[in-house]
Amino acid sequence: MLVWALAGCGSAVEGEAEPLSGQEGLFDPCTDIPDSAIRGVGLDPLTKERDLVGVEELGWKICSWTGPWYFVVVMSNVYSLQDVRSNTDFTGFRDVEIGQRQGVQYSRAQDQVGASCYVATPVEQGTIWLRVSRMGLHPIEESTCTLATRYGAELETYWPH
Template sequence: MLVWAAAGCSSVVEGAAEPASGQEGLFDPCKDIPDSVLEEVGLDPATEEVDIAGVEQPGWKICSWTEPWYYFSIYSTESSVATTKQNSNYVGFKPLTIGQREGVEFHLQVDADLARCFVALPAAHGAIWLSVDTKLALEPKESTCELTERYANLLDRHLPR
């Protein structure tokens, strides 16, 4: 029995990895935004992190970059902005215009201090979310919502419609 268990642990699976369910056809911020654009808006492409700790999230394409006191992330999802507004985990919805798009700013219900702020913009495939999230135990150097909105404006022309 012991030999069988050990042999099972060393098996090799051949072939290419399949994307998580719901990711097919989504905008991929890590692949679809050139490094030159990231540098143009003040982000360091070398700090890029794909997904959440490298783990794909079903229904999402996620890319983050590290800055001294925060993380900036872009999320691509099939879910619409309207669906986001129906999620009780999110509150503080405030309409805003980014380029020619009507989007919303919001935050997590449990985040009264706005350590993390989101902007969601409509896209043909669903929505693009942008977020600034303060690093644990650090004080924000400016409003996470203002910074998220600034990134949204700077990156808007590089995001899908």
Template sequence: MEGAAEPASGQEGLFDPCKDIPDSVLEEVGLDPATEEVDIAGVEQPGWKICSWTQSGYYVIVFSGENSLDDAKANASFTGFETLSIGGRPALRFHSASDPDIDRCYVGLDVSLGSIWIAADAKNSQQQEDSMCSIASRYAEALEGALPR
């Protein structure tokens, strides 16, 4: 296609949460498809497909990347690793080492091509009734059936 944007390097074949999670599934889990944001402020991140939706006090973000969860564990930028089971498959919950208040928490699942991370990210560090890790886990459970294996 003439004039079409080329995907950033490393995105070929990745699950695309904005395109591959049906609106009906988003609505089922309580997310509004109309709040969808592609990438990070509309900017592609090399090696990632990213989609987020807005809730009242937080964002739900789905990252699809070429790296495995073992890569995340080996990355000193992440800490607090906790093994979980989401939809009967192994998962890992963690957060950024530079985020001691855990304003963003990730739940990651390995898939055939890389991994998918579901994150809950507090808006402006707003206090929530539940922790960001509880919220991320809840959405990971709810969305698991729509994610590749």
């Protein structure tokens, strides 16, 4: 991909974008999940955002889309399901089926209102996480865990094995 970047006092530098070390081989939800699939699950591909506020995170590929009152975020990383279960930031682990895969559903430990829910499935590189989180203080119209499991089941066919 050709990238134009500002360097110094307004001059442009042309060149290829260099991924962060450790990013090679990670599933990239922004490019590996087609827009037609995003449209097919009822989200608008034009709302796609890469990374966290445009900042690439080492060891992660992140992509999000905006729903009516929530965000859907797909995160690819090198961590195992055991790493997820061992992380004290998360709680409420429940084994679930995500499409044709076995996975786990969980939430953040400090989330007392169900504002976000995650599902994760193992893949060769580590895990794919899908999170549904309400936007701001929008009312929660449906369980974020129900939505996360549904979106995971609908999109997992695009995830690596």
